[in-house]
Every structure is written in structure tokens, then in C-alpha cells.
Amino acid sequence: MERTDRHCRYFMRLLSPNVRLYTEMVNANAILKGDPERHLAFNATEHPVALQLGGNEPVLLAAAAKIAEDYGYDEINLNVGCPSDRVRSGAFGACLMAQPGLVADCVSAMQASVSIPVTVKNRIGIDDGITCNDSFEFLANFTQQVSAAGCELFIVHARKAVLGGLSPKQNLNIPPLRYSVVAQLKEAFPTLRILINGGIRDAGSVMEQLQHVDGVMLGRQAYKEPYLLANLQQACFDGVLNLPKRASIVHSMAEYAATQLTGYTRMHHITRHMAGLYSGAAGARRWRRELAAARTPDDLHHLAEVTLAGD
Ligand SMILES: Cc1cc2nc3c(=O)[nH]c(=O)nc-3n(C[C@H](O)[C@H](O)[C@H](O)COP(=O)(O)O)c2cc1C
DSSP, rough: SSSSSHHHHHHHHHSSSOOEEEEEEEEHHHHHHHHHHHHHOGGGGGGGGGEEEEEOOOOHHHHHHHHHHEEEEEEEEEOOOOOOOOHHTOOOOGGGGGGGGHHHHHHHHHHHOSSSSSSEEEEEEEEEEOOOOSSHHHHHHHHHHHHHHTTOEEEEEEEEEETTTSOOOGGGGGSSSHHHHHHHHHHHHHTSSEESSSSSSHHHHHHHHTTTTSEOOHHHHHHHOTTTHHHHHHHIIIIISOOOOHHHHHHHHHHHHHHHHHHTTTTTHHGGGGTTTTTSSHHHHHHEEEHHHHOOOOOOOOOHIIISTTT
């Protein structure tokens, strides 16, 4: 949330044609009772793109999933990993791991209403300070029940969620990463597609994980250092093809911005996602400073040509 909006995803897609992009979590009610266009609109270049839903009511989730399918999404992903108190008080997110039967009902209702895949993103376990459900048996039972309802792909954040005791940010850092549990899950369920998430920061680590699981989801590092996606595109899909020049990405984003600056969209809504583009490269600090000052698409074109020529 607050990261992979449609402008961010447009930018990420320029860096990697193949990576699968996920929206921010959208509550099913926001689609059904709010403004679906605001939550669901996306650019055709974003494919393949998955909508992540939050919720716990099978009928509502199924209705929201159907609207999303009609919008053209390629996958519906149910959030069973968010530990925030607000989400927990709504009885969805990570706390749903304690109710695999309900998650199974949500999945089967959604799967019955759409023909695109319905997938789940969950933690390896949950701990609310009273009951600590972080055994492999707990995770395996959850996976068994939810897969029996029709979910064939799980994205597993390799940390337990601590409910009640830690802030959302702490929950992304403090519970230890246990990659071996996710690898064990793949061994126990070889026909399911198991993707790993959590703390993976470079191409070497991605390649190492791919020895054990079917895919890798990147969160923070992809945002902090988006060019990693271009490197992964080359390593995983394109082989010897040339990497895109950062400057050409900036020009493309300037052209995109020129089509978007109507209504409520401001330059900053687009450029804020690009701050990490030069992360680790020469001129990164200057880039961030000048990017923050860019007010028009022409400013962006200028930035690409003058300050960063050749990169
Ligand atoms: C600011 C922020 C917002 C996030 N929003 C979501 C979200 O909407 N849905 C979700 O499943 N995970 C969300 N996450 C969690 C990430 O998807 C990911 O599971 C977590 O950061 C661990 O992976 P990483 O170490 O690669 O970042 C968010 C994380 C951050 C830092």
C-alpha cells in the first residue's frame, strides 16, 4: 500500500516486460461500495498484473473479483499476510491464517466467479502473543485446505506475523526470515506453485531461491532499486539482450506523465516512484534532488538528457 499504484506499475513494467506486477491491497468493499475505477484502472502495458484483494466475506470477495476480471486483471490475489491492527480489527489479512476453512471458502467463491487464477499471499505462521502458530504443520494444514479449494499458487512471506505486539513496519523486519520453511513447503506440495517473499535484495539471492521454489516476489528492494528488475529481466528472460538505458526509461516516463496530468494527478504522484532509479549508480543523489524539483514532463525529458546523459 502507498507503493504499487498504477503509476509505479507503469514504471516497473518499463524495466521488465516479464515481471508480474501486483497492485496494492484493495478492500473488496472499496470496489463494491466505493469507486471501482479509482481502485482498478490500469494501463494496458501493465500486463501481467494481479489485483490484491483484502477481505473475509466470500460473497463480497467473489463479486469484487468478478469486477476485477472484467477490468482485465490477470490474477486475483487474496491478502492473508497483512498484520496491521486496522486490518486485524476488520478480521482479514494475516489473522485469517487461523481460519483456513474461511480462507478456503473465500478462494472457492472467488474461483467460482472468475476464470483467472485466484492466489493467496500468506505468512509462514502467526503469533498473537497467546497462541503461537508457527509450526510447519500449521502452515501445511493451511496450504492443504486452501489448495483443496482451488488455489494453486501461494506467495509466502517467510516470516511469521506477530499480531498485536509489533507495528506493521516491525512485522516486516523483526520476526526472523525462515526461507527453509518455504522450501520445505514446496517439497511437501510439489504440484503447487510456491513463491517466496521477504528480505530478498539482489539478483544472486533471487537465482539462489529459484533452486528451491517456483518464483520470488520482491517488495522493498524493487521499490528502492527498481533497476534490479532490469537486471533480473536480463538474467531470467533475455539473456544477452542489452539492458535498457536509465535515461530512456526517464524519457518514456516523461511521455507517460504528459498523458496523465489531468484531473487529480500531479507530477509528484508519478515521479515519487522513480527516486530509486539511479540507486547505486553515479549521480544518484543529484537525480533524487532534481527529480523532486521536476514539475512538468519537459523537466523530466531535460533531466534525462542533460544531467544524466549516457547512463
Ligand atoms: C510500504 C509497504 C506496503 C506494503 N503493502 C502491502 C500490500 O498492500 N499487500 C501485501 O501483500 N504486502 C504489502 N507489503 C509487504 C510486502 O509485499 C512484502 O511482503 C514485505 O515487504 C516483505 O518483502 P520484501 O522484504 O521483499 O519487502 C507492504 C510492504 C511495505 C514496506
